[in-house]
Amino acid sequence: MRWRALLTPVVAVVTLAAGACSGEDAPAPSPRERHGLVPLPVEVVHRGAGFTIGEDAVITAPPEAERAAGHLAEAVRDVTGRTPRRGGNGAIRLEITAGPGTGTAPPGGDEPADAVLVDPADEAYELTVDAEGVRIRASRPVGLFRGVQTLRQLLPAANRAGTAGETGATGEAGTAGKTEAVLPGVRITDRPRFAWRGAMLDVARHFFTVDEVKRYVDLVSAYKVNVLHLHLSDDQGWRLPVRGRPELTRIGGAGEVGGGPGGSYTERDYREIVAYARERFVEVVPEIDMPGHVNAALAADGTLSCDGRRREPYTEIEVGFSALCVGKPEVDRFLADVIGEMARLTPGPYLHIGGDEVEKLTEEEYARFVGRAVELVGAAGKRAVGWQEIGGARLAAGTLAQYWQTEGSPEDALSAVRQGGKLIMSPASRTYLDMKYDDGTRLGLRWAGLIELEDAYDWDPATTIPGAGDGQVLGVEAPLWTETAETMDDLEYLAFPRLPAIAEVAWTPREAREFGDFAARLAGHGPRWARLGVDFHRSPGVAWPE
Numbered sequence: 001m002r003w004r005a006l007l008t009p010v011v012a013v014v015t016l017a018a019g020a021c022s023g024e025d026a027p028a029p030s031p032r033e034r035h036g037l038v039p040l041p042v043e044v045v046h047r048g049a050g051f052t053i054g055e056d057a058v059i060t061a062p063p064e065a066e067r068a069a070g071h072l073a074e075a076v077r078d079v080t081g082r083t084p085r086r087g088g089n090g091a092i093r094l095e096i097t098a099g100p101g102t103g104t105a106p107p108g109g110d111e112p113a114d115a116v117l118v119d120p121a122d123e124a125y126e127l128t129v130d131a132e133g134v135r136i137r138a139s140r141p142v143g144l145f146r147g148v149q150t151l152r153q154l155l156p157a158a159n160r161a162g163t164a165g166e167t168g169a170t171g172e173a174g175t176a177g178k179t180e181a182v183l184p185g186v187r188i189t190d191r192p193r194f195a196w197r198g199a200m201l202d203v204a205r206h207f208f209t210v211d212e213v214k215r216y217v218d219l220v221s222a223y224k225v226n227v228l229h230l231h232l233s234d235d236q237g238w239r240l241p242v243r244g245r246p247e248l249t250r251i252g253g254a255g256e257v258g259g260g261p262g263g264s265y266t267e268r269d270y271r272e273i274v275a276y277a278r279e280r281f282v283e284v285v286p287e288i289d290m291p292g293h294v295n296a297a298l299a300a301d302g303t304l305s306c307d308g309r310r311r312e313p314y315t316e317i318e319v320g321f322s323a324l325c326v327g328k329p330e331v332d333r334f335l336a337d338v339i340g341e342m343a344r345l346t347p348g349p350y351l352h353i354g355g356d357e358v359e360k361l362t363e364e365e366y367a368r369f370v371g372r373a374v375e376l377v378g379a380a381g382k383r384a385v386g387w388q389e390i391g392g393a394r395l396a397a398g399t400l401a402q403y404w405q406t407e408g409s410p411e412d413a414l415s416a417v418r419q420g421g422k423l424i425m426s427p428a429s430r431t432y433l434d435m436k437y438d439d440g441t442r443l444g445l446r447w448a449g450l451i452e453l454e455d456a457y458d459w460d461p462a463t464t465i466p467g468a469g470d471g472q473v474l475g476v477e478a479p480l481w482t483e484t485a486e487t488m489d490d491l492e493y494l495a496f497p498r499l500p501a502i503a504e505v506a507w508t509p510r511e512a513r514e515f516g517d518f519a520a521r522l523a524g525h526g527p528r529w530a531r532l533g534v535d536f537h538r539s540p541g542v543a544w545p546e
């Protein structure tokens with residue numbers, strides 16, 4: 001294809017996205033020249049002199065860029081040991097440019113200017129490092145934040161203690177106590193392929209604390225994930241408080257798989273998670289799974305069952321056995337209360353209603369319940385998301401169906417599309433982070449197959465279902481079900497390195513992706529994770545540094 005002709009006087013290496021080269025005397029792009037960036041940006045041009053961020057660094061940013069600037073300051077402090085000053089004329093600049101999404105009335109009507117789930121063009125950014133300094137430009141704050149995540153990966157690995165000097169991004173050996181960050185000369189132009197790049201965390205099968213969820217947000221937002229889908233209820237536990245129904249969390253929350261104590265969030269906890277995620281341009285999408293997967297609710301409130309009896313708490317991992325008594329007025333009130341509460345607590349535009357694996361209802365009962373749930377979500381001013389099975393019901397236009405069943409027909413997902421919906425692609429055999437990597441994996445299930453890094457990477461969301469291409473797919477999500485994951489270490493082991501692979505599937509253009517190149521870029525992330533205490537799986541095919 002094409003090489004970009006550069007007019008800059010000193011051209012070290014020109015690198016376009018992988019696979020985009022046919023220059024005669026130009027060196028082949030190498031993963032190293034793309035600085036180990038994951039997800040791979042749309043265009044990386046390596047050029048000229050770089051810049052050294054020292055202790056005297058100053059960050060200049062307009063008020064709208066405050067969040068991104070704060071994260072940038074933190075990243076610089078992690079390397080230099082000093083929080084950079086803020087002010088005018090700094091060598092590190094964040095700029096909001098004219099473009100889609102500037103001004104007071106962004107496209108998309110009433111969408112707020114700091115919205116997270118936006119059109120991919122509105123998440124674009126450009127990052128330049130040259131002898132003058134570092135500049136990130138975007139038309140919206142969210143784009144600046146994504147650019148800051150890229151810059152973080154260009155910085156030497158964090159060196160908070162100021163002792164473990166690290167190899168800088170340009171390759172010079174670091175020195176102990178180093179307070180400078182050497183950045184390569186580079187110009188990166190970037191935007192995501194898909195608007196929705198999600199990570200789902202199941203806090204129902206095992207409960208995870210606010211701090212653990214925050215840590216997960218930190219880890220995934222570094223890979224430009226912008227949705228945290230929280231699976232807040234299932235047979236084994238109910239974790240979201242609902243006003244007027246304290247038994248749901250008090251009884252329904254007091255358990256988990258294996259018989260542990262479980263737990264639940266207070267309203268304040270939940271709002272804290274939402275705010276923390278938003279601060280990192282991640283939107284929380286809460287899920288209350290209905291009308292199946294409801295044993296915890298039935299254990300708390302017998303009126304939701306047809307026989308009027310409370311169920312025993314459930315601590316095993318079978319699915320499909322529980323259902324609400326559809327048609328009962330108590331169940332209608334419950335549904336309205338639950339959706340009303342999710343809407344009240346959640347600033348983001350989407351609410352997930354579950355809808356998967358219901359074996360105890362007729363098709364009509366199922367369709368009636370889901371149709372009503374979707375209506376109520378709309379009436380609350382939100383859009384509904386459900387697992388692909390919801391395509392069997394009548395859906396409002398704009399409803400999202402989450403594809404997961406890689407065996408069998410995708411007809412229900414396609415039905416959602418025919419009704420004016422879009423798809424979130426979570427094919428279990430590629431994206432289920434709870435599957436084992438290989439036969440020897442200590443944790444995980446295997447019903448959807450073993451998933452090594454290459455399996456998680458080497459697929460395309462727009463060709464997975466015949467008839468559902470780029471125009472029908474809103475995005476990609478990696479679910480982390482927690483039947484076998486009890487601790488933060490367990491979560492990290494299952495998510496890393498597969499989550500970054502799926503994040504790249506969601507961000508990077510298809511034609512720029514190639515597994516060998518990805519593996520080479522990813523290798524250097526291992527030491528960074530190790531430094532953060534992330535217990536990751538050393539997938540074969542990646543030359544992890546010692």
Ligand code: TNX
Pocket residue numbers: 319356357387404432434445481482483
């Ligand atoms: C299927 S995927 C489920 C979950 C389980 C998961 C385990 C989906 C919509 N339902 O209830 O936790 O498999 O891998």
